[in-house]
Amino acid sequence: MKDILKIMPYLLNYKKYVIIVLVLSLISSVFSVISITMFIPFFSIIFGEQELVTTMVPFAFEEKALLHNMSYVISSVIIHYGDNGPIMALVWVAAFLVILTFLKVASEYFEQYFSSPVMNGVPRDIYNKAYAKILDLQISYFSQEKKGDIISRLSTDITEVRQSMVSSFSGLIKTPILLIVYIISLFLLSYQMTILILIILPVLALLTGRISKSLKTSSRNLQNLIGGITVIIEETLSGIKVVKAFGGEKSVLSKFRHNTFLFTKLMNRVNRKQKLASPLTEFIGVFTISIALVYGGSLVLKGEIAGATLLTYLFLFIQVIHPAKSFSMALYNIKKGVVSLDRINEIIDTPVTIHDSENSIPLKEFKDSIEFKNVSFSYGSKRVLNNISFTIKKGQTIALVGQSGSGKTTLANLLPRFYDIDSGEILIDGKEIKEYKLSELRKQIGIVTQESILFNDTIANNIAFGIENPDPKDIEIAAKIANADEFIRQKEKTYQTEIGDGGSLLSGGQKQRLCIARAIMKNPPILILDEATSALDTESEKLVQEALENLMRNRTSLVIAHRLSTVKNADLILVLNQGSIIEVGKHEDLIAMNGVYKKLHAMQLI
Numbered sequence: 001m002k003d004i005l006k007i008m009p010y011l012l013n014y015k016k017y018v019i020i021v022l023v024l025s026l027i028s029s030v031f032s033v034i035s036i037t038m039f040i041p042f043f044s045i046i047f048g049e050q051e052l053v054t055t056m057v058p059f060a061f062e063e064k065a066l067l068h069n070m071s072y073v074i075s076s077v078i079i080h081y082g083d084n085g086p087i088m089a090l091v092w093v094a095a096f097l098v099i100l101t102f103l104k105v106a107s108e109y110f111e112q113y114f115s116s117p118v119m120n121g122v123p124r125d126i127y128n129k130a131y132a133k134i135l136d137l138q139i140s141y142f143s144q145e146k147k148g149d150i151i152s153r154l155s156t157d158i159t160e161v162r163q164s165m166v167s168s169f170s171g172l173i174k175t176p177i178l179l180i181v182y183i184i185s186l187f188l189l190s191y192q193m194t195i196l197i198l199i200i201l202p203v204l205a206l207l208t209g210r211i212s213k214s215l216k217t218s219s220r221n222l223q224n225l226i227g228g229i230t231v232i233i234e235e236t237l238s239g240i241k242v243v244k245a246f247g248g249e250k251s252v253l254s255k256f257r258h259n260t261f262l263f264t265k266l267m268n269r270v271n272r273k274q275k276l277a278s279p280l281t282e283f284i285g286v287f288t289i290s291i292a293l294v295y296g297g298s299l300v301l302k303g304e305i306a307g308a309t310l311l312t313y314l315f316l317f318i319q320v321i322h323p324a325k326s327f328s329m330a331l332y333n334i335k336k337g338v339v340s341l342d343r344i345n346e347i348i349d350t351p352v353t354i355h356d357s358e359n360s361i362p363l364k365e366f367k368d369s370i371e372f373k374n375v376s377f378s379y380g381s382k383r384v385l386n387n388i389s390f391t392i393k394k395g396q397t398i399a400l401v402g403q404s405g406s407g408k409t410t411l412a413n414l415l416p417r418f419y420d421i422d423s424g425e426i427l428i429d430g431k432e433i434k435e436y437k438l439s440e441l442r443k444q445i446g447i448v449t450q451e452s453i454l455f456n457d458t459i460a461n462n463i464a465f466g467i468e469n470p471d472p473k474d475i476e477i478a479a480k481i482a483n484a485d486e487f488i489r490q491k492e493k494t495y496q497t498e499i500g501d502g503g504s505l506l507s508g509g510q511k512q513r514l515c516i517a518r519a520i521m522k523n524p525p526i527l528i529l530d531e532a533t534s535a536l537d538t539e540s541e542k543l544v545q546e547a548l549e550n551l552m553r554n555r556t557s558l559v560i561a562h563r564l565s566t567v568k569n570a571d572l573i574l575v576l577n578q579g580s581i582i583e584v585g586k587h588e589d590l591i592a593m594n595g596v597y598k599k600l601h602a603m604q605l606i
Helices: 008-037 040-045 063-136 139-144 149-188 191-201 203-238 240-245 250-275 277-301 307-348 408-414 438-443 460-461 471-480 485-491 508-522 537-554 587-593 596-605
Strands: 367-378 381-391 395-402 423-428 443-450 527-530 554-558 573-575 580-585
Touching: 008 063, 008 149, 063 149, 063 307, 139 580, 149 191, 149 203, 149 307, 191 203, 203 240, 203 250, 203 307, 203 471, 240 250, 240 471, 240 537, 250 573, 277 307, 367 408, 381 408, 381 423, 381 554, 381 573, 381 580, 395 408, 408 438, 408 527, 438 443, 438 573, 443 508, 460 508, 471 508, 471 537, 471 573, 527 537, 573 596, 580 596, 587 596
Parallel strands: 395 554, 395 573, 443 527, 527 554
Antiparallel strands: 367 381, 367 423, 573 580
C-alpha cells in the first residue's frame, strides 16, 4: 500500500478519469457476474431440481429474490412456448448472455479508453517535473552527480515507471473491484465454501509478499546498474577522441562488457521472480478449487445446496483466478516501478540551495558598480577563495590572471550566483546580490566561456537563445558585430543552418564567434569572459578578439585570461595565487613591480 501511495499525487491530477474508470470497472464486474449466475435457475429448471416459477417477488439485492425472479423469467418462456419451451429458454439465455457480454466488453473498452490519458499523462508529468527541477538546481549539484546517471533517471527510469507502474493502473483499480464483486457473489451462493476459501487465500498474499520484497531490492540494483552503463556510454561519446588517440578501446569495451554482463545476470533474476507471480497464483487457485469441489460436493450430497449452484459456484470461482493473477502481477510491477520512481524522486526532492530570498527586489538596470567585499568560498572542505575584495566601476574592464587553480573562474562564477559565497558580500549598486531576483540578476550578465557551448539547432536559434520572438534583423546585427556574418552567409541555409551536436559542424573560431553573437544579442550591461580565446589558432583568435572588443564596448567586463596580451588594456588587473589577490594594478604598473605578473608575462613572451 505504501508503494501505491507514492504515485497517488500524480494520479490526483487525473481524478476525473480515475472515477470514470472505477465506475466502468464496477459495471463490467457486475455484468460479468450476472452473465455467470443466470445459469443457476436455468440449470435448476432444466435438470428438474426446481419446478416452474409462476409468480414474481419484490426486487431485493439478495440471493433468493434474484434467483427467484430469474427463474420466473425462464419459466415464463418455457410455459409460453409449450413443447419447444426448453429450447426457446436456452435461446433466450444465450441471447441474454450475448447482450451482457457486449455490455461487459464495451465497458472494458471504455475503461481502457479513459485509462490512456492517465497511463500516458503521469509519465509526462513526472518527466516535466524532473526536468523543471534540473533547471532549478544549483551548479554544484551537477558537479557531484554523474551526467550519465541523471540521463538514465530521466529516460530509462521514467520508461520503467510507465511500463511497470502506470500500466498497472487499470489492473489495480479493476481487479480489486472485480474480486470484491466475485467474492460477494460467492458468499451469496454459498457462505460455507467462501469462508473456507478465504482461510486459504492469505497464503497467496504471504508468498507473493515475500517475493515482491526481494524483487524490489533486485530492481533497485538493476536500475543503478543501468545508470552506470549510461554513464559509460556518455563518457565514451564525450571523450571518443581521447579513447581512440590513447588506444583505450579495449579498456572501455572491457568495462562496458563487464557491466552488461552484470545487467543481464540481474535482469534474469528479476524476470524470473516477476514471472513467478502468475503460475504461483494459478496453482494456488486450482488447489483452492479442488478443496471447494470436495467440500461443495459433500454439501450437494447432504442436500444443503443444489448441484446447479455448485456448478455455477465453481465456474464463478474459476473466473476469480484471472483477476487474482492480474492483481498479483500488478503488485509485482508496482514493486519494480516504485524503485524507478524513487530514483526520479531523488532528483525532484533535492533541495534547491540557490534561490530568491523572500523579499527579493528587481534589478532593472545596472547603474554604478560591482563590489566584492572580503569574499571567501570553499568547495566542501577545500578553501578556494580567501577574503577577496575589489570594485568594478560601470564601464570598466577588470582582468583576472594567475596560474591554473588560483580561483579565477570560481570568482567569476560567484557574480551570477552559480555558487553562493561562504562569507563576505558581493554588491551591485550597493545592494547584496542575494537581495535581487535571481532571474533579473542573470539577465544583467552575459557570459562567454573557453568552451563554446552551443545546442543542436540552427545558427539563428543559437544566437537568439533564451529570447522570445527574436527579430531576424537583430540576429544578423549581432552576428556582424561578432564577425560571424561572413561565414554564416557562406552556408547553404545561412542562418537556418543546423550546426550539429555542440556545434560539431563548425570550427572552433566559428563556434566561439556564435557564442559572442549570443552574448551581443542578449545585450547585457555586465560581461564575464572566461578565457574566451585561449583554445583558438592565431587567425581565429584575431577575429574573436575583434568580436570581443566590439562586445565589451561600453560594457562592464570581468575578463579571465591566460594570454596576458589580451588584457594589456584592462583598467585594472588582479593577480590571483591560491585564492588570494597578491598584486593589483595596470599592465605597466605590474611589470614595474617585478613580481608574479612580470614572471608570467616573461614566460609567455618566451
